[in-house]
Amino acid sequence: MSDIEIAQAAKMQPIIQLAEEKFGIPAEHLDPYGHYKAKLSLEYFDDLSHQHGEEGKLILVTAISPTPAGEGKTTTTVGLGDALNRLGKKTMICLREPSLGPCFGMKGGAAGGGYSQVVPMEDINLHFTGDFHAIGVAHNLLAAMIDNHINHGNALDIDPRRIKWKRVVDMNDRALREITVGQGGPANGYLREDGFDIVVASEVMAILCLATNRADLKERLGRIIIGYKTDRVTPVYASDLKAHGAMAALLKDAIKPNIVQTLENNLAIVHGGPFANIAHGCNSVTATKTALKLADYAVTEAGFGADLGAEKFLSIKCRSAKLKPSAVVLVATVRALKYHGGIEKDHLNQENLAALEKGFVNLERHIHNVTVNYGLPAVVCINHFTYDSDDETDLLIKKCEALGVKCVVSKHWAEGGAGAEELAEAVLNIVDNREPGFEYVYDINTPIWDKIETIATKLYGASGISANAKVKAEIERLQEHYGDLPICMAKTQMSFSTEPSAKGAPSGHTVEITDIKLENGAGFIVAIAGNMMTMPGLPKVPTAEKIDIDDLGVITGLF
Template identity: 60%
Template sequence: MAPVPSDIEIARAAKKKPIADIGAALGISPEALVPYGHDKAKIGADFIGSLQGRPDGKLILVTAINPTPAGEGKTTTTVGLGDGLNRIGKKAVICVREPSLGPCFGVKGGAAGGGYAQVVPMEDINLHFTGDFHAITSAHNLLSAMIDNHVYWGNALDIDTRRITWRRVMDMNDRALRQTVTSLGGVSNGFARESGFDITVASEVMAILCLAQDLADLEKRLGDIVIGYRFDRSPVYARDIKADKAMAVLLKDAMQPNLVQTLENNPALVHGGPFANIAHGCNSVIATKTALKLGDYVVTEAGFGADLGAEKFFDIKCRKAGLKPDAAVIVATIRALKMNGGVKKDDLGTENVEALTRGCANLGRHIANVRKFGVPVVVAINHFISDTDAEVAAIKDYVSHHGAEAILCRHWAEGSAGIEELSYKVVELAESGAAAFKPIYPDDMPLMEKIEAVATKIYHAGEVTAEKPVRDQLKAWETAGYGHLPVCIAKTQYSFSTDPNLRGAPEGHVVHVREVRLSAGAGFIVAITGEIMTMPGLPSAPSAERIHLNADGLIEGLF
């Protein structure tokens, strides 16, 4: 078998159709599209509004085991499955998140699928795309500027500058900006105070855009943002600063979902991009709901492993948007499971059924967890050339003993032809009516108990700890009327625990909540655990060192 070219070589050779043709296949007229060049477009708000009377298609979630350096391929499988469903005669639409520049230039080098299961134009999607992230960054920082400006011009709202909780953001990994002091340099620059930066994908504005139903809902949610507190401890909202309407103006176009295509010319909506380890990890509600009106099947993903992305998809996105998933796919690779079983990265190419079986405990935990939400599950084994027949048989046997089916998928190398079997199985599960979706905790449960419910039922923690100020803050928010909100736990993606080095399926560990943040506009409480950072740093050898323009002016190094 000939070697598969690099992702960017495959993407560059794609035979793309005009984006109007992709829209036409979904029944979208050219007038309803706002084109960004020939191969990407936004779907107009008026057209989206006209779809509301249509029935919904089936919703399929693609999630995964905990990520490892060995690779899992969740987005690749999401794209491959969308192509596979179209191949077997189903009208399927793919919904994925927009990649962030931070990990693109940090570790990942891109996030638009891989091999022959990609969304294109790959370079555009991974870089500036249609400017959504820039708009979110600008809207967020407009509010930041207006807060400091309000204080400078007399502070009529009596804001306690020690209790301003709204930070600034940028879409890049930059550890030097985690904690900063602003307004240095004299009287004309304002009042010096401690602040800092988060990455744009951790911004509450990102979460709001991804959960808002329409522009009116967007503006209301922006107004509901709590930016800090007065000296009497009462909250100050973005609407008090009079920033919400201008923020909505900056986000008007960003609210419209982006339409692109796969390598096989099937439709994909790429919109929104909150991280799953520090935010809620799902593409926008408006994109998902639009796709459900346009297709018989919608294949979407949730970030990182099922303990983070799937849990937040179910407990936050589905709860808030009234979505009911019909089936879930858990992506695993034999390489990653062997790493969970204790094999070093350099030895993953050697057959090791014993280590694989040990590592399957991680997969088994995720299968059981997803079923707790009442959603039927199938496992996709994302194939690597080093996988042996004995290893494939071992994982299939393990999954079978857990009451599910594992299917070997070769979509990376073969496109939709390599994922037909999984496509038929997903149709079988979705059409069976077996789904009985329910969140893991009720709305009226106290906030600390919601955190404990996720930690014990999903992470299998033995205890959840938090200092008195954290517990008091949660109680204060309950008193203020926020007790009904879901919780969004910021935790390492590499483990069920808060220790990124603890692989497999640990039990009885301690989850310590060191900080909580109110995202009143988005509609959830963020609980920050372990050493997780809302502004990541770059690795010792970032992908940016290898990304460049070649002699022909083409981008190299994205993958």
């Protein structure tokens, strides 16, 4: 059976009933979206936040550098959460919401896979509770108000050539990267160059995921810098346009965490969805903190490889929300490591110990980053595929153990939580018996240039960073007033370098910083490395061509 067929055969329980039975959440604090989805009230979250007592332990799931062979972070997060619940441990998982761009592009659905999924799978992947729509509309309201203000006399003296706020849409559409607005004469506004980003790259998305209440949300929205005045130095804020109140109103429901269930009827919070290659790649702070208050163990994921999602989870989200993970699960597959070892996708099902050993360097560097640079205990999860040979998995286990790291073969895709019990026990052995020595990879007061260079050299294996004179000047300008903000790297997810085809663990390369931008409301600085784009394009054969719906409303081809 395909993932979607497994999901459609699931026996879901009414979410209001499940939430009350599993975690005692009162029905009046849940806004149902049909029978199997609900939003949790912020009043309930606020009550939880003010409760004293010990919080649950936080487990972060991350992975090796992604490959076309797939790794399975979401699937592992779900499988591990189900396994912990099977072992009698009160556990809740926290995931990001899928973006329509990848769902209709190359990746397909993003609600887990096999027998480790969150459901209703089609709803979660397609429109869910409308959060991304609300974020996109709030973002584009601000864009509209900028051009409207200029059209009606520009009392704020906004320089149209220095507007930093693009528009957004939740779809991969390369044709919208660079556009011109205001064509058609004075009645249609001021003619200027503009462009679109994908919704998951929006600063509004980042703000929603980092805000802890509506007041915090509105204050952060007001801090957004949309551009500069004609003096070239004075910033113009969303609050100057009086846009932040209306934007917050549009996000009234989107800020509430979404609650769904796994195939095994365990609760999951799915909320927020910034990409980890162009944004900070973590679900919302409200989701994670809710899980930590309600459960003894909270299992969450961070996007793409540990050099991106985990780095930002630790450097940005943990700093902002004062979180401290108890353990990290590094997901790898035999197939993906053979790909890093130079084997083409069509030949990954054939045993190849030499390629596996060669590709292991990718996993090794991620292990080093997590355990040495961040001081966190790690477990390696080999997400099992049918074609994996015993000799291949034995090799990985031995090489991980030589590095002092526990490595477990997990079969949660095929067996659900039962297939991940050994993984769950390995994780419990760490989080219940060790105190992690978590440390940041850079001091927050380090200069911006040095913070970027630290990430590149310590985590990416680079020899240094470079930038042209314009980018260097912008970094110097930002340093004066925003030098104490963390860095959000925008870099290809496919490699430690800025070259997507550089497999394994490239070293000695130079990371070129091609652009730098301030996201003042979110509270970080985005450093764009290489030719990374904030609006992806669809592949030659998009998944959209395979997706269909029949006369009974049954969806096929989503994954």
